[in-house]
Structure formats: structure tokens, C-alpha cells
Amino acid sequence: MSSAAVPVHAEIPPPAIQEVSKGIYAYIQLDGSWFLNNAGCIVGRSSTTVIDSTGTEARARAFHAAVRQVTQLPVTTLVNTHSHGDHTHGNFMFADSAIVASELCRREIIASGNAANALFPMVDFGDCPVTPPTVTFEERLSLYVDDLKVELIFVGPAHTTNDIVAWIPERKLLFTGDIIFNGGTPFALGGSVGGWLVALERIEALGAETIVPGHGSVCGPEVIADVRAYLQFVQETAKRGMEAGTPPLELAQDLDLGRFKDLHDTERLVPNLHRAYSELQGKPWGIPLDYVQMFREMLIYNGNQPLRCLA
Template identity: 35%
Template structure:
């Protein structure tokens, strides 16, 4: 298990100079953040390659998120076993209902209490393992099908039975983990309708879930972007030493500010093009991403502008998950030509 220095470091362990941008190069596996807190990181942080965390107290632990399938989650739990042997997992927090943060729940000990937001179960069924497996077996044309296979082909969605929460969190909840407090804060809707973060005040560590994407474009499923910006401000106000994003390397408040800047860009561009009478898809096709063009998965601008337009005009025709995925695939293919 690698150890992260307590002062503004890359997840890979190299010190970051003042003002230096975040790196997207980091190591797979368990990283010690100090004070009985660890982060599990899965490069490269793109679709499905997500992070999780472990907080150890006296005789018990809290696990923040599981992973996209059972083999990935089993690998993580096996790596954590030397730590959880004397502090078994008794609490599991799911940040939100996207599968890359909860599809491994069934492998967590049955004695553990599962916590999630109030909308978790509803949104889980919208993109359940069965739904994703069906999408993988469907024909969305050469571009859409190739995109799905490229990004989701590495994962196994069969044989999964997602364990749902016993405790739901509407605003906040403090969990006693072997004598230390872990604060669960509901900061959604933002990325999804229900985004839960875990703040470990005695260690200065924030597990942000998918309120943070580092190195890749955030994706706004629920929004609006303004609400996510507010969530960023609330996270910054905690003044964490370490922030574990849902995707990407361990960061600090600078990483939160990077995501906030992207969301401001999306909010302002959507408002401008909407007022100009432009449709969301035309706006996406015409966009100049400027400094954000270097982000991985920049095609997520399709979903982001669609979501913003739905908030600006609820009569905007609704797009399902397959339609948005195909739209992102087509946008990416057009930009790559």
C-alpha cells in the first residue's frame, strides 16, 4: 500500500508544486492517506474506473463505495483485508446510484449497515446491472455500439444483485465508526439526484464521490450545473487536506476549483446559446471547449448541455440513457475526424 504525504500530493506520491495543475497519472491500488484513512484508486478514471475509500476506527471500519462489478470489488476488498481483519467493515456508504459506485455491494459483510441518499433505489433501477447488460447486447449502429464496447466492455454486469440501503440520508448524518465521526453530507442533486459525500474531520479527508472528476470531464446527469457549483463551494468550505474524487487522482481544494470552473463554463454557455434560440444539440456541435478540450471524455458535453436545457426549458424533448450514449459517441467520432 502506497503512502500519500500529508501536504498536497499526487496520488502517485510526487509532491505538487504551488500552482501546478493536477496530474492524471496515478497508481492503481490502496493508498494510505494517514490517520487510519485509505483510498482505493482505479486509473485511468474514465467510464467505470472509479475510486473508493476506507475509514478505520476502533474495531470497525467504514467503506465508501464499491466498484462497477464483482471482480473489481473483490480485488479491492482483498487488498483491504489486512486492514479490516481487526477493524471489519460495519458501515458501507454509497455516494450515489451509478453502478461504478455500488454494483459490488453484495460482497460487503452482511453485518455492515448500508447508507445512501433517499433517491438511491429509484435511480439504481434506471441503470441496473440488467439494464446495462441489455445495452451491451443491443445494436446502436456502428458508432454507438463501438463506443459502448470500448468503454463498458471491460466490465461484467451479469450475476450482480445490488444490496440496497438500510439507512437513507436526506440532509446529513454523523456515523460513529469505532469512536470517530464520519459526517455524511447530501450535496445533491448535482451529478445525480442524490450525491452523498463523506467528511472525516479528524483526518481532514473528504470522499467526494462523483461530485469530482479529475482529468476527465464531469457529467451532469441531474443538475443543474448551478447546484453542482454550490456543492463545490460547500466542499471547499470544509477545507480538506485530501480530497478523494469519484474518478481520478487524490487532490485538494484546487481540484474542486478545477471542476467548479468547468461547471461554470457549461452553465454560462448553455444560458447564452439557449437565449440565442439555439437547440442543445446544435450548441454541442458548435461548442469551443477552449481550455477544457484536453479533458478526457469531453463528449460528455452532450449530456451536460442536454441536462442544462432541460432545466432551462422543461419542454425540451427527453432523451433516455441509450440516446445520450449514442449522442456522445457520435459527437466524439465527429470531433475525431
């Protein structure tokens, strides 16, 4: 096993753990770009529940150490918000916990393993043995950290086919997984643009005051409108492009991103348009698209530069 430390990049701060409500912590890895995800932990009186892990062996070990800084209580439960490797590769550090996720999330983790690593050859992933969820549900599951209720709610297909959010009503606190990107471009390659808009309505109705997004800084519910605006922009652009018979890559290359140009990872526009085209053609939400082709097109969009990944 490699024991490499988390790489240091001058332009981003190191990962940080911050208390967002009494005994509830967000683990934030800025700037939230590719593979820099957020996680969290809920410390009870007798045990701790962790929400998501991280994407590389070094980052998984650093996250585990950060949890250990705030509590020595056993981690009895790990929740995975969705199957993507940046949120689940580090599951192996919590292999003696119950790992809870949607049934579709478990299936996807088993089917894909660490396959996404090949798309990011610049990253030292270390050794992250695939560690799938052990407790699954379809629509809703309540779990309790001592007497604090955490409602796990399936909201897919949205960012992926298998998204859930973790809602803590007593604190009006919501862990959204990648339903919310704060400061980054939403990424719908593996999910559904239309489904994601429905998911945003559902999470908005919960009435959260504090949101721990899947990527980017802790925020309030106002960020829901930003993600919605971007997805609507993708849908409207795709509609115009389909009518004109323009392929998604070409459409993206000629497009003025306007207010969305300063989000990081703008190249996600290309697969997002492919996803929106697929839906406009009446194909089912969440139907698999060709990942390898989509990553190739993102590189072309970026002027044949590798994706910027600081993980």
C-alpha cells in the same frame, strides 16, 4: 459467476490502495475515466467502514481483496456516495454490512438495477447482484468508526439526484463521490448543473485539506475551482446556444473546449448541455432526461466511435 481478473491496459496503472490519513485509505482506479471510480476504507480499532464499491464483479473482488490487505477487521458499514453503478455494483461483496446512503440513492438503485450495463457493451460486468442500501437518511447522518466521526451530508441534486459526501472533520478529509472529478469531464446527465455549483460551495465551506474524488487522483481543495469553471463554461455555452436556437449536439460539435479539451470523456459535454438547456427552460433540477438518446448523441460527438471504457 465469472472469476475474471481486472483487465490489464498498458496505458493505465492497476488499481492501488493508498493511505491518505492514519488508518484511512483511498482505493484509486486510474485514469478515472468511464467506470474507473475511486472508493475507500476507514479502519477503526474494532471495525472497518468502506466508502463506495466498484463497477464490475472482477473490480469488486479486487477492491475487497485490497481492503483485506490493510485490515482483517470486519467491514460493518458500507457508504454509497450516489447510485451510479461504477460506485455500487460491487455492493454485493459487502452484503453483510449495513449499507448507508441517501433515501433517494436507495430508490434509484432499486429502480435502475444494472440497466446502465447495456450502455457499455464492451465491458465484462460479471455477475453483480443488485444490493441496495439498508440504512438511509435525508439530509445528514453522523457515523462513527470507533471514536472517529464521519459526517454524511446530502448535497444533491448535483452529479445525480442523490449525492452525499463523507466529511471527516478531525482529519480535514473529504470523500466527495462524483462531486469532484479530477482530470475527467464532470457528468451532469443525471443531476443538475445549477445544483452542482451550489454543492461545490457547500463542500468548499467545509475546509478540506485532502480530497478523495470520485474519479482521478487524490487532490487538494484547489480542484473544486476546476470543476466549478467547467460547469460555468457549460452554463455560459448553453445560454449562448439557446439564444441562437442551436441544438446541444450541434453546439457541442462546433465548440472549442479550450482549457477543458484535455479532460478525458469530453463527450459528456453533450448531455451536460442538454441538462443546462433544461434548467434554462425553467425545468426542475434533476428531472430525468432520455439516457438512450444522450448516449447516442455522445457516440455521434465521438465520430461514431464507442465510448472509451477501460473497465
